Amino acid sequence: MRSDDRMMTGRTVHRLTRRRFLEVTLATGVMAAGSLLASCRQEAATPVPGGQTPATGPTIVTTPGAVTEFPRNETFFVAGFQWGPPTTFNPMTPGTGWPAGQGFNTPFQHLYETLFGFNLLTGGLEPRLGQRLEQPDPATMVITLHAGTKWQDGQPLTADDVIFTFELAKDHPEVPHNTFFDYVATISKVDDRTIRLELQKDRLNPGFVKLLLSGVKILPKHIWEARAKSGQTLTEIVDTEPVGSGPYKLVGFSPERIALQRDDNYWGIAVFGTPAPKYIVHPIFKSNDEGNLALEQGRVDISQQFVPKIWEMWEKKNLPVGTWFKQPPYHVPGSIPLLFINVNKKPWDNPALRRALAHAINYAQIAELAMSRYSITANSSLIIPDGAEQKFFDQANVERNGWKHDPQRAVQILEQELGAKKGNDGIYVLPDGTRLGPFKVECPYGWTDWQTALELVAQSAKDVGIEINTEFPDAPVLFTRIPNGDFELALWFVNGVSPASPWIRFRDVLDSRGVPPVGQRAFWNYNRYNNPAVADLLDRAAAAQSEAEQKELFTELDRIFMRDAPAIPLMYRPLEFYEYNESVWTGFPNSGNPVAPPQQGGAGIKILYVIKPKS
Secondary structure, three states: OEOOOOEEEOOEEEOOOHHHHHHHHHHHOOOOOOOOOOEEOOOOOOOOOOOOOOOOOOEEEOOOOOEEEOOHHHEEEEEOOOOOOOOOOOOOOOOOOOOOOOOOOOOOOOOOOOOEEEOOOOOOEEEOOEEEEEEEEOOEEEEEEOOOOEOOOOOEOOHHHHHHHHHHHHHOOOOOOOOHHHHEEEEEEEEOOEEEEEEOHHHOOHHHHHHHHOOOOOOOHHHHHHHHHOOOOHHHOOOOOOOOOOOEEEEEEOOOEEEEEEOOOOOOHHHHOOOOOOEEEEEOOOOHHHHHHHHHOOOOOEEOOOOOOOOHHHHOOOOOEEEOOOOOOOOOOOEOOEEEEOOOOOOOOOHHHHHHHHHHOOHHHHHHHHOOOOOOOOOOOOOOOOHHHHHHOOHHHHHHHOOOOOHHHHHHHHHHHOOOEEOOOOOEEOOOOOEOOOEEEEOOOOOHHHHHHHHHHHHHHHHHOOOEEEEOOOHHHHHHHOOOOOOOEEEEOOOOOOOOOOHHHHHHHHOOOOOOOOOOOOOOOOOOOOOOOHHHHHHHHHHOOOHHHHHHHHHHHHHHHHHHOOEEEOOOEOOOOOEEEOOOEEOOOEOOEOOOOOOOOHHHHHHHHHOEEOO
């Protein structure tokens, strides 16, 4: 899935994946610019340069005029995160070069590190710079750093660096974590290895704070303090010689690839061991087809691209290719694209009509045809029924209060609850003379999985007597119109799995607080849904001290969502498409060998410690 659209931010053009936009925009409330989470734009394949086989590897340009050949059995090739020439490795810049970016859910740990790494399978945090996180009371967090943490230039990494990084949010609203002090009252130093957080007691939300603790990359104070005081906008600083604390250093980049080399002086070797690859290279492919062919041929070891019918690589071609599951859905679900309905436009202000549409949609068909079997059939809950969120999912609530593909039930609602009568053209008309269509449903052009899903929605709706037409504008158009509330029906996204989910997803869909009027940009609740019961339930769920209490509150929020149907889940998507080829490296984690989660960011850095060269 390729993202290559661009938008302007200030004087700089940045490339930004749709996932990065989602996480920066929704998790923090900052409007980032760029193109968006992996769309499924299929382009003509660009011929792949010859001479690159699993045995030889490519040439890496490290500095102008300098060429270094990396041994293939020491080099790990990654694809799917970089789609254009990198211009900066500033971790606060939207669209920064891999691996300095990747948003809040699962940020890469190769170059810069976070305090903790999120594991999307367990929903828990795992040590990175932080050795442990303790909560002596509900409003206090104490973080202890590992012994010996240091920067790649040899300077010690201490509590001062951690506090400096988070306190940038006070004077620099442009930084991605600018909402930190909305939820944290104070951050203070106990000693060089210990940091204390006092949370905002009137806005208690430990899950959101954990999202930031596992999402904010810690910066070296001795380098960034002068920059912070210079008056510069920190996101516009161009940094091509980054100094992080991670196990790999940047050794070269060009329009064709980015190269990292293992830091054998890495502070974490005593804690985590030594990662297996000496070099990591991210080729910059011109198309999905080119990258997918490289994966198939073993010139890429791990990929995060959309690969149509990937199962054919092992079932028909007998290739050593794998995904997390060997059977559908092949990937662990991590996000829910939603069909947002403008509840303030007639006749969609009637929840009965919205539920009729929800019953009309063939979700199994969307999973099969639009998502290429990479999604289980979507249900009516805002909670993902697998992985980290499964513990909060209430199947009985879904069966009792939700919806499913049931055209007869859709017709029953139209006729009995709404009093509609079918016209000679097969489209229903409401008692006040309102014809149910034509309505317009939108998503960005080039996001082919979403486009296919909406074509199926339109056909399902027509089958029960609601006329919906599809329209696919360019992405930048919808990135203005949808947040401004200027749409009728639109397929859009909300936050995926994180330490703050599913709370943050209910916030995104149901919470009207902090949402401006139509015509002004919103960062959640794009259709301006309002229910006075939501705020208290959300606040209680955020502050709840037990999973049992949280589940009860999420169940009630889900009941409200399913009753009012302001949006309709259409499919599930992974946080990352997880695909690997074992021609050169073996031992990849999967459902039968779950030694690391199926993600390259966050806790997924453990993949580099469990794989081994085949020869």
